[in-house]
Amino acid sequence: MNREPPPSPDPPPLPPEAEKDRARSGVLLGTFFDIRFYLDYSWFFIVALVIYSLATYLFPLQLPGHDPAVYITMGTVATLLFFLSILLHELGHSLVSQRCGIPVPSITLLFIGGVAEISREPEDPATELKIAIAGPLVSLALVVVFRVMAWGCDFATLPEGALVFKWLATVNLLLVIFNAIPGYPLDGGRVLRALIWMRTGRFRQATFITSRVGVGFSWVLIILGVFTLLGGGWGQGLIFLVIGIFLKSAAESGYNQALSREILDGVGVADLMTANPLTIPSSTPLSLAVDDYFLTHHHVAYPVVDEDWRFRGLLRLEFLKAVPREKWPYTLSGEVAEANDGSLVIPVETSASNALRILLVAGQGRLAVTDSAQKLVGIITRHDLLHFIRIHTELES
Helix, strand or coil: CCCCCCCCCCCCCCCHHHHHHHCCCCEEEEEECCEEEEECHHHHHHHHHHHHHHHHHHHHHHCCCCCHHHHHHHHHHHHHHHHHHHHHHHHHHHHHHHHCCCCCCEEEEECCEEEEECCCCCCCHHHHHHHHHHHHHHHHHHHHHHHHHHHHHHHCCCHHHHHHHHHHHHHHHHHHHHHCCCCCCCHHHHHHHHHHHHHHCCHHHHHHHHHHHHHHHHHHHHHHHHHHHHCCCHHHHHHHHHHHHHHHHHHHHHHHHHHHHHHHCCCEHHHHCEECCCCEECCCEHHHHHHHHHHHHCCCEEEEECCCCEEEEEEEHHHHHCCCHHHHHHCEHHHHHHHCCCCCEEECCCEHHHHHHHHHHHCCCEEEEECCCCEEEEEEEHHHHHHHHHHHHHHHC
8 A cells, every 4th residue: 555654753742932932922821741731812802702691682581580690600511611611622632642752832812712832744544543533522521520410419409409410411512413524624624634545645735635625615604604694693603614714824835834744754854954144243333334234235134154154143133223323333243242132043953844834833034053062063944944845845746
């Protein structure tokens, strides 16, 4: 059977600067199981909306005759337990991922649900399958737990609690059904991708098929959202639209990542970097750096090295703006580069795919490449990597 080339070795951990730049906007809840948990700011809006819907419509309709404070309490408890269910769903994926050797730096609760950030894609279909089914299994277990708790409340004549737990059991079951749709990036799409990958040995082909299904399903949600909005259902219509747009973007991004992974497989940073780049000596005053480099060669950043060619940091154009012009003749480039050391450094042995991952995660445009003695040997940019991918993609078409 035709198989893909063996995967490259596990990528090294991201540099500290990349980990720092990776942090999402939102509220950090804490770190559990070596995973950072965040609440995105949009989460607070959807929580308030769900509590309002439950407390003013659904619960009073199904259990009339109670004080508004009771419905608000029921709505708050139900909503928080629902999002806890989503968090546990993502945690199921994440713990299995970690057991398979794929770190999960963070989980973020967004207004559309939870998102687990994995450090890299699984390298074999069996691992993909294990990770994909872990979340739905957690949700199914929660369906059983909440249904049992609802029966217990019925037995204890606590209709308020029974209604809350019945609702939680229902929405968790709906979550399982929704995620079972075989389109990437939903869990069902990941299961289908694993099965196709297992059958054909082609990760890219499997991702293409499931991402197309995912895009098709996202268009169904978008069209449904538009018709719902036109029919006056603003709340539901907006939710359908946002989820559809999110899924479409994630499906297309998933295939692009698979394409990049295949093209960059076996390619090293040393093959694509600019060797022996133009550098600024660390003892150069900022005034000379501006005249001889920034105004002459028109780049926005330059690597700074000492007399032994050891890398000191990148001197970026925005760093100059933070130093008063009258101090430029007396301020050394090395001091400014080190004081603003947000540059990213990778060893020359790094794979091109891992370099692209670091750049995308950190939101940076270039990486300094050093040898074992920390001497600068080159610079690789996001443009270098994307240009290489684009050329190979066009040659294949």
